[in-house]
């Protein structure tokens with residue numbers, strides 16, 4: 001390899017595991033300061049606490065929060081992330097960090113009047129985005145975005161062609177809400193003056209079936225969670241080209257249940273791992289999600305192998321974001337998006353490298369995106385960590 005590039009310096013990194021950089025398929029960097037929200041019980045009650053906190057805090061601190069979220073992701077070895085937020089602050093944060101990113105601007109409601117201002121905002125964000133950052137949209141979830149707005153977004157000449165993300169089939173409370181049957185999520189939305197959206201279908205239809213009937217599923221859509229799936233849903237998702245972001249830490253913390261990974265695998269659905277946000281206990285750490293994935297599915301007797309977990313954390317995520325031609329594995333022709341991890345105590349380099357890569361006591365030391373160092377000896381190279389943490393600390397004091 002080095003003979004093909006005699007002009008480049010050779011660096012000995014010592015005893016480390018060199019792996020593709022981690023890909024976070026679903027996170028919210030703007031919510032990095034939202035940890036500590038009461039967990040429920042249940043999704044609807046958790047969301048109520050989250051929304052009420054948002055009403056109190058307003059929109060302050062989102063830039064500082066996005067910077068802190070991206071810093072945490074870089075420290076955890078993430079080289080590509082898919083971020084969604086109400087202001088799109090992840091665009092500037094990811095651009096400054098040099099991390100590869102898809103940043104999707106969230107939209108809520110029912111009225112098609114929201115499309116034009118959203119398109120303006122997306123164009124502005126795209127004009128600010130660095131060469132590694134793509135800008136898309138995130139109709140937040142079927143319970144918060146109705147079929148009329150969803151259809152208008154898809155029909156827009158620009159918004160219909162940018163990356164799309166959303167949340168799908170996360171909880172039983174969501175099923176009740178979009179079926180018009182009340183429940184804690186409906187109450188949470190009514191409490192902030194935004195009733196849940198309805199997706200008509202026959203009684204008992206799943207969220208995926210309702211969205212399919214409403215024409216809301218599309219090729220390349222990254223759907224987070226997909227926990228509450230009917231037996232036919234994986235095949236529907238596969239047929240429509242929907243990609244799934246598995247967020248096991250969030251799902252476990254909020255008591256939402258277990259995403260049927262084996263059924264999605266059997267149907268051929270592309271799956272990656274997402275960290276969601278500290279609001280639901282995620283920590284922008286894809287390796288932590290992989291370990292949670294092992295525990296969650298291991299409890300049913302079918303834990304994914306360490307190799308499969310690493311694949312979910314790297315190539316699976318790259319495929320979910322449609323970036324697998326450039327990233328997700330180490331091979332000629334792909335970009336040098338890499339991470340170097342020092343194996344934990346007693347692990348060494350002799351055992352299963354996949355297992356060693358994911359262990360909690362193995363340490364992410366270095367990372368690179370397109371050969372550019374983002375992390376060196378655990379320190380961010382492209383970001384001023386002290387300044388970001390100080391500004392986030394000030395924003396946190398305002399929120400509290």
Ligand SMILES: [Zn+2]
Nearest residue numbers: 028167224276
């Ligand atoms: Zn989310």
